[in-house]
Amino acid sequence: MLFATAKDALNWYQSEDRVINKSFLDSVPWKDVTLHEIDKKFLPVLLYMRDIETMTEVYFEELMKSPTGKDPVIREFMERWVTEEPVHGELLNRFMEEAGFNPDADWKAKGFALIPVSYTKRSKLNQLIAMPFGKRFAAVHMTWGAINEYSTLTGYRRLWELADHPVLTYLLKAIAREEARHSLFYWSVARIHLAESRFSQVLSRNIIDRFWTPVGQGIKTEADSNLVIRTLFAGEGGVDTMKKFVNDRVAQLPGFENLTRVTDRITQASMTV
């Protein structure tokens, strides 16, 4: 689907209510969680995803302070988006509770408290770097967001295939439908902003090629990110999946021909021990 304007993408996003509504929540067969085994190796993946989903508001606050946050279409999208992501975190946490993994009761407060000072400092620096580019920087934010959303979507798909737990699959398929909508919005708005200016293309491509890191890295450590990537993508077809659904999708954007940054990083992480 190709939208002519960012407003068209927003109208499409708003034309449907969220997938995870009350009737979905009432339909989750929580009592069946313990009827099926889940390999403990997926616990760090679930914890990582839960925390990143929950901390979406940190990224939202950053973006709202930047010139991108002044864009009325992006702002309207993000105001709904920031309410959807933490519910994904809550569902993953409930799944872990039901599965007997006993996640920490204080997990949210602890998670926010553990955000490293280096992340906060870098985020302030990023704002200073973005300022002189004004609204041109929206192309960077939207491209970065598209990579993160497609990565998350692909990560969830891979998790349900590997973990093969019916209740987790049921949850992740619903979450993935929302991630797919987020992905298409970010990708579409990135495409429109990039197509407007060669300068935006060069700026965005440079920043992604030099600085892009997997979703969550920065709030979490590089070792945490590597462990998640390795668990999900080290097996047969893992890197190819990320290449097809993330890297090559972003490579369709204006100025992103022959992108390899995502595939390179996933390959590197899958080989770390």
Ligand SMILES: [Fe+2]
């Ligand atoms: Fe999410």
Ligand SMILES: [Fe+2]
């Ligand atoms: Fe998302």
